[in-house]
Amino acid sequence: MDSRDWQEALAAVPMALMLIDSDERILAANAPARALFGGAVEDRLGAAVLRHPAFLDALARVLAQGEPAQTRATLPGRSEEGGLSVHISPVRIGQGNGALAAFEDLSALEQAEAIRRDFVANVSHELRTPLTALIGFIETLKGPARDDAAARDRFLAVMESEAGRMMRLVSDLLSLSRVQAEERRRPSETVDLAALLRRAILTQSALAGASGVTLETEGVAGDVPVRGDSDQLLQVFLNLIENAVKYGGAGKTVTLRLTRIDREPVLKGAAVQVDVIDQGEGIDAMHLPRLTERFYRVDTHRSRSQGGTGLGLAIVKHIVARHRGRLRIESEIGRGSTFSVILPLAAG
Ligand SMILES: Nc1ncnc2c1ncn2[C@@H]1O[C@H](COP(=O)(O)OP(=O)(O)O)[C@@H](O)[C@H]1O
Ligand SMILES: [Mg+2]
Structure with missing residues (x-):
């Protein structure tokens, strides 16, 4: 193979690859390699592109001994965490010895690992708070408050609410993991979205009443067919209405508006948009991009005191993604x- 053939073969592989001759000069590289090393690498020396002792030792060994080698290296300017896994194999180039180096960027993997670690730490922290309270009250009831009937009733009420918080957290975690597990499988049934929204309103009317919030609907009539999982879609609107009621404030109105869109530019087709509108205090723009992250809250104390788990919008985001839809959040402080x-409308 001459270097043009090599260039073509390398271009067909999605991972970063460099072909290096016996003088350690780079004969060919593919686009992922250029992206990884920041520009054209052909004709440069291996040492000029990745000056890392482990890489250079391995390369020299492969060229001298004709045996493959595996090593770890780091990109210049990156921390030890943003590592590369390097695999170097001996190859024949014309009459001479050469080496083919393959690079796997571990930073994406390590990032995923860091996210997982954060998640476990968050869950543990969220569970620990109510557990600590429960253990404290049990101790008190066994000791000092044993014969105090009034205190016992008060403590039992708090214990009930803390246990309820743990229960909600566990069921939200379970629904989140269920939704994520089937996120790639698009639902196949057809659901009448208007009927589903009426059901959501009915379900949340008690909560709204207790919070002094008026629920209104606009356009929630007729038959609006979407491809969807009715339990999951119901969950989406229950969560959004609950938030609007909780964060919208007593004495205010929450409006559920359904609009048909003939051609939605991003979904490229007929769609239906459901707006859940509140007149609450609004959300500062700096929070908007992170609002659907698991456990992200604008005001953690306030969310907790209202029984929130911080998972509602994360669940909403994943369900909407499973339905190939879009979630849009607009907010203005004070307004x-x-x-x-926005969901694609089912054909027919
Ligand atoms: N309608 C809303 N108005 C103001 N803030 C909201 C609204 N909906 C959600 N938020 C903010 O987003 C955060 C995350 O919401 P969510 O994931 O449902 O968790 P939770 O309601 O359990 O706190 C809330 O804690 C709150 O700070
Ligand atoms: Mg919520």
Whole structure:
């Protein structure tokens, strides 16, 4: 193979590859390699592109001994965590010896690992708070408050609410993991979205009443067919209405508006948009991009005191993604927030 053939073969492989001759000069490289090393690498020396002792030792060994080698290296300017896994194999180039180096960027993997670690730490922390309270109250009831009937009733009520918090957290975690597990499988049934929204309103009317919030609907009539999982879609609107009621404030109105869109530019087709509109205090723009992250809250104390787990919007985001839809959040401090779910309309 001459270097043009090599160039073609390398271009066909998705991972970063460099072909290096016996003088340690780079004969060919593919686009992922150029992206990884920041520009054209052909004709440069291996040492000029990746000056890392482990890489250079391995390369010299492969060229001298004709045996493959595996090593770890780091890119210049990156921390030890943003590592590369390097695999170097001996190859024949014309009459001479050469080496083919393959690079795997571990930073994406390590990032995923860091996210997982954060998640476990968050869950543990969220569970620990109510558990600590429960253990404290049990101790008190066994000791000092043993014969105090009034205190016992008060403590039992708090214990009930802390246990309820743990229960909600565990069930939200379970629904999140279920939704994520089937996120790639698009639902196949057809659901009437208007009927589903009426059901969501009915379910949340008690909560709204207790919070002094008026629920209103606009356009929630007729038959609006979407491809969807009805339990999951119901969950989406229950979560959004609950948030609008909780964060919208007593004495205010929450509006659920359904609009048909003939051609939605991003979904490229007929769609239906559901807006959940509140007149609450609104959300500062700096929070908007992170709002759907697991456990992200604007005000953790306030969310907790209202029984929130910080998982509601994460669940919403994954369900909407499974339905190939979009979630849009608009908010203005002092005016209120609008959470919009846009779903493709089922044909027929
Ligand atoms: N309608 C809303 N108005 C103001 N803030 C909101 C609204 N909906 C959500 N938020 C903010 O987003 C955070 C995350 O929401 P969510 O994931 O449902 O968790 P939770 O409601 O359990 O705290 C909330 O804690 C709150 O700070
Ligand atoms: Mg919520």
